[in-house]
Amino acid sequence: MSTTRVLVRDVELPSATAHRGGGTLALITLDNGADHRVPSTLGSETIAELTTVLRALAERAAAGEIAAVAVTGKPYVLAAGADLKGVSRVATREQALELGRGGHEAYTLLSDLGVPSFAFVNGVALGGGLELALNCTYRTVSGSVHALGLPETSLGLVPGWGGAYLLPRLIGIEAAVDVVLRRPAANKPLSAHEAAVLDLVDRVLDPADFLEQSIAWAAAVLRGDVVVERRELESAAEWDAVVGAAREQLDAVVGTSRPAPHRALALMAQARTATREDAFEAEDEALADLIMSEEMRASVYAFGLVTGAKRPAGAPDPVLARKVRRVGIVGAGLMAAQIALLVARRLKVPVVMRDLDDERVAAGLAHVAAEVDKAVRRGRLTPDAAARVIGSVSATTDLGDLAGCDLVIEAVTERLDLKKRVFAELEDVVGDECVLATNTSALSVTAMAADLRHPERVVGLHFFNPVAAMPLVEVIRAERTDDATYATGFAVTKALGKSAVASADRPGFVVNRLLVLLMGRIVGAVERGTPVAVADRACDVLGLPMPPFALFDLVGPAVGLHVLTSLREELGDAFPHSPGSRRSWRSRSRWSGRRRRRGVRAACCRRCRRCSTPRARVPVTHRWTRPGCWTTS
Numbered sequence: 318m319s320t321t322r323v324l325v326r327d328v329e330l331p332s333a334t335a336h337r338g339g340g341t342l343a344l345i346t347l348d349n350g351a352d353h354r355v356p357s358t359l360g361s362e363t364i365a366e367l368t369t370v371l372r373a374l375a376e377r378a379a380a381g382e383i384a385a386v387a388v389t390g391k392p393y394v395l396a397a398g399a400d401l402k403g404v405s406r407v408a409t410r411e412q413a414l415e416l417g418r419g420g421h422e423a424y425t426l427l428s429d430l431g432v433p434s435f436a437f438v439n440g441v442a443l444g445g446g447l448e449l450a451l452n453c454t455y456r457t458v459s460g461s462v463h464a465l466g467l468p469e470t471s472l473g474l475v476p477g478w479g480g481a482y483l484l485p486r487l488i489g490i491e492a493a494v495d496v497v498l499r500r501p502a503a504n505k506p507l508s509a510h511e512a513a514v515l516d517l518v519d520r521v522l523d524p525a526d527f528l529e530q531s532i533a534w535a536a537a538v539l540r541g542d543v544v545v546e547r548r549e550l551e552s553a554a555e556w557d558a559v560v561g562a563a564r565e566q567l568d569a570v571v572g573t574s575r576p577a578p579h580r581a582l583a584l585m586a587q588a589r590t591a592t593r594e595d596a597f598e599a600e601d602e603a604l605a606d607l608i609m610s611e612e613m614r615a616s617v618y619a620f621g622l623v624t625g626a627k628r629p630a631g632a633p634d635p636v637l638a639r640k641v642r643r644v645g646i647v648g649a650g651l652m653a654a655q656i657a658l659l660v661a662r663r664l665k666v667p668v669v670m671r672d673l674d675d676e677r678v679a680a681g682l683a684h685v686a687a688e689v690d691k692a693v694r695r696g697r698l699t700p701d702a703a704a705r706v707i708g709s710v711s712a713t714t715d716l717g718d719l720a721g722c723d724l725v726i727e728a729v730t731e732r733l734d735l736k737k738r739v740f741a742e743l744e745d746v747v748g749d750e751c752v753l754a755t756n757t758s759a760l761s762v763t764a765m766a767a768d769l770r771h772p773e774r775v776v777g778l779h780f781f782n783p784v785a786a787m788p789l790v791e792v793i794r795a796e797r798t799d800d801a802t803y804a805t806g807f808a809v810t811k812a813l814g815k816s817a818v819a820s821a822d823r824p825g826f827v828v829n830r831l832l833v834l835l836m837g838r839i840v841g842a843v844e845r846g847t848p849v850a851v852a853d854r855a856c857d858v859l860g861l862p863m864p865p866f867a868l869f870d871l872v873g874p875a876v877g878l879h880v881l882t883s884l885r886e887e888l889g890d891a892f893p894h895s896p897g898s899r900r901s902w903r904s905r906s907r908w909s910g911r912r913r914r915r916g917v918r919a920a921c922c923r924r925c926r927r928c929s930t931p932r933a934r935v936p937v938t939h940r941w942t943r944p945g946c947w948t949t950s
Contacts, residue, residue, distance in 0.1 A: 398444025
């Protein structure tokens, strides 16, 4: 990646009158010389050059040669943060300290120039890029910007160039906790308009002539025609209450698995009363500790993998992908309904679910409707968009209704004979160009397609539960999958907003091969006498999204046992026997049988009638005893 250069030119500011000028603004542009698809980053060379430039501008300001300084970026980008590759190469704590101190030295010059400084945020401003803007006196932003944030805690770091101190003092501690801790965890940066609501930026301007408008606005500020007011700090009691609540949430969700969020919160807690010098020194120390930690290096490595997944190695040319104008889903259970909803929302094409009887079909449609209603209540879907999604999802018991589909995804029970039968029946219904995909979590896609007339059009698309939240989809190439089918798998995954993981057709693919090994060891420890609570908390240091047994119950004993058994048969004793899993599966099967004999509707088996709590979220050892709930056991 090209080094980002610091380019400077003088701009004459417009005046309120035509007879005299408004002074000179020194405009700094950060530019790495590449196109906008390669964002500018801030490495040590760039920071050193910025320091030199700002020192020279401070001298010009003292001599009265310039009235203000502004910083902007190349088209669509201010700066995407520090150079993570450079950070990962830091070998000693002293080098890490110098990295923090160098950034603080450069950015402090923006605050101490002797003239006002402006950030003209014309595009992406993440991490050190946003901190650059925070250290300026004023900030404008283009209305088209949708990536403003401080994602450092998701990378095992803290906002270490002023962000942990300046942000809470600018927008308030509660909003700062959201920007620094919650949004990075959810990968949700701010848009320009969201930043304006928080007072993170002072003015949102039209992207068409953003730079010209920003210069004119800066001139108005310098003349006194525009006055920017800053909010007062919260009281000590309010500040401490927000910090205390955030700390409790971190203890419950993150625990001891990652130090960065706790360090960032500690820095923000001190920001109300600390001096700038003390706060920046504390940021330096925190940054140095975290840069040398294994958690940071693992986080940056994972970030590189996820970023690389946007351009998957080994994927065929995207132009080979077939057009997908109608999608069929075989099955109407939980996974099938989730996939149908995702396809309807993201691909915006008609979706047809097919299952064996009217009861299952009705349950699948009810799940889609309930999730759409929830999205509307939470403001994630407009009523018009919700109506479009509901209108685009239909369900049927007639396999022939899938005839016009360009892609059919099977999501039926994990049995090879059943899946083979589904594909054989589909082959007599759909057109020759239709891609057939399986959502199998462990079965051989090659074996599934072996007896078909056109095995080359079968691909694996393994979604994870819950489909809406999990970012990965494994794209599995069977022995005879052709390039067009494989390319379609990647194209659909990308269009759904997911990260594609290319996988060969091997037992467990990628995720389950690792996850089931871990789960098998934990279940094995319990079967050898370890208390469940101890085993369940033993992996807290790994920072898993949920405890192992909560995940096991969400997946279901039947699926977990099937995958474990399949991997053991293929890969040997590394995957242990699990008598306990088999007993749990049989126990749940007997419970489900009693429930059916009592005449309870299938939909009620998945959700409580009154509170709509998904049964999958209730541990298998619990009974339905929540207050106000109708008991099904």
